[in-house]
Amino acid sequence: MLNTDARQRLKTLLPSGLVATKAWLQQQGLDLHFIDNAVKSRTLRMLVPGVYVCDETPLSWQGIVSSLQRMQPAFITVGGITALNLEGLAHYQIKNQIVPVSLYSAGSPPAWLNKITACANFEWRGTRRLWPDSIIENAAYLRENQWRQSLPPLHYSGPERAIIELLADVPKNISFEHVDQIMQGLFTLSPRKLEPLLLANCSIKSKRLFLWLAERHNHAWLKYLKPEQYELGSGKRVIAHSGRLDTTWNITVPKDM
Template sequence: MLNTEARQRLQKVLPLDMVATKSWLEAQGLNLHFLDNAVRNRTLIPLVSGVYARQEARLSWKSIAASLQRMSEAPVHIGGLTALELEGLGHYLSKGNKPSVQLYCDVALPRWLGRIASPAQFEWHGTRRLWPETLMQDDKYLRQDNWQASCDPLHYSCPEKAILELLAGVPNSISFEHADQLMQGLHNLSPRKLDTLLRACCSIKAKRLFLWLAERHQHAWLKHLRPDQYALGNGKRLLAKGGKLEPTWQITVPKEM
């Protein structure tokens, strides 16, 4: 039999559709003896070694990502293309049987995330060369998806932050053409947020590419930005092999663009 008080504690710290590691549950005040008993009587279901969900849990990529966010000591956010898709700005749906979910954090993700049965594939993007730690901790540049009322919300980058994250991955993670299509639809970005993010962003490539695409699509918010204050570095940047040098921002882009 499980201790009633401990059972109630488990239900509180582990909502039905979320997951948790054994070490995290112990840190919440549930002792190892109770957890072992909960596994034996199938109150807790092992997903992989040391990672559990409650019986009858219905896992989704959002429930797994939200669980990771609340257990992680370092800030970890949904960002890039996935964040734009959550805002309805993804242009078209991700291809393939399993959608790819983009996670941004300055430390590597736990190994269990790649072993757990999930309807999505999680991809890690390190942020040490993209954002300062203070910005990763600033919730002014995050939005919430309240995917389930009884569970922790899912935190994801606002569109202004997400597009810079996405552009840092061109052309290895996403093509110039796809980035161009996404930028075309970003009519309503906040110039104030963009100004702060462009000042903070550590990726010269992402900033130059962002300004080139913004100019290319003549977005109204562009006139409120101050490129001379965004630390754009010196010299040329080769982004597209065999491409053409764009003279203003000194980046090599595909000839057809």
């Protein structure tokens, strides 16, 4: 029989729609004996060894990520194309039921992440080559999505940060044409937020490509930026193979662009 106080504690810790690991539940004060008995009594349902939910409610990717964000020691944020999609800025249509979700963190993904649901494919991106620690958890460049009432919100990159993250994936994971289309619609970006992000960003490729696209679309906010102060490196960067060299930013871009 399960202890009443511990059962209530479990219900508070693990509401419907979220997941929890055995290690995290123990860190919150539930002992191993109680957890094992909760599994035997079907109060807890095991998804994979060591990962649980409290009921049969289908999991959403938002619930999984929200759970991750409260359990993982390293800060995790939804970023890149997924963050832009949350803002309605990605021009991105899901062609099947499996949703790609871009997650950014300085830590490593848990081994169970892509084993517990068929609703999403979580694509993990390391942040060490993108952002210093001063940026990663800075609330000024993050937004919240209250995906379900009474449950923890999702933290995701604001559009200024998300577009810079996304450009690191060109052309391997996203095409020039797609990011060009996205950048065309980013006419309301805040130069006040862009400036410190571009100063801090560690990816020379992302910064050069961002400036090329901003110039290409002649955005009004571009005149407030100070590219001469950004660390843009030296020499040419081949981004588009068999492309043409843009001599202003020293990157190769598709010939038809």
